Every structure is written in C-alpha cells, then in structure tokens.
Amino acid sequence: MIFEGITKVFISKMFNKDILLRRFLSVTVDL
Structure with a gap:
C-alpha cells in the first residue's frame, strides 16, 4: 500500500x- 502511494505521487x-x-x-x- 505504501509503495503504491509513492508510485502514484511519483507519477x-x-x-x-x-x-x-x-x-x-x-x-x-509562439515566440
């Protein structure tokens, strides 16, 4: 779960x- 949360933040x-x-x-x- 912790690793999944870190992965989501990284993405x-x-x-x-x-x-x-x-x-x-x-x-x-545009310039």
Whole structure:
C-alpha cells in the first residue's frame, strides 16, 4: 500500500512536469 502511494505521487509529479514542459515549449514556439 505504501509503495503504491509513492508510485502514484511519483507519477503525478512526472505528469505535472510534463504538462509544464509542454506549456513552456508551446510558449517558446509562439515566440
């Protein structure tokens, strides 16, 4: 259960980083 919770947190952090990265790339492309 603990390992599963850590995995979910890790996945959510990676997902958030991916969204921020795509948003940053889209902004640089617009410029």
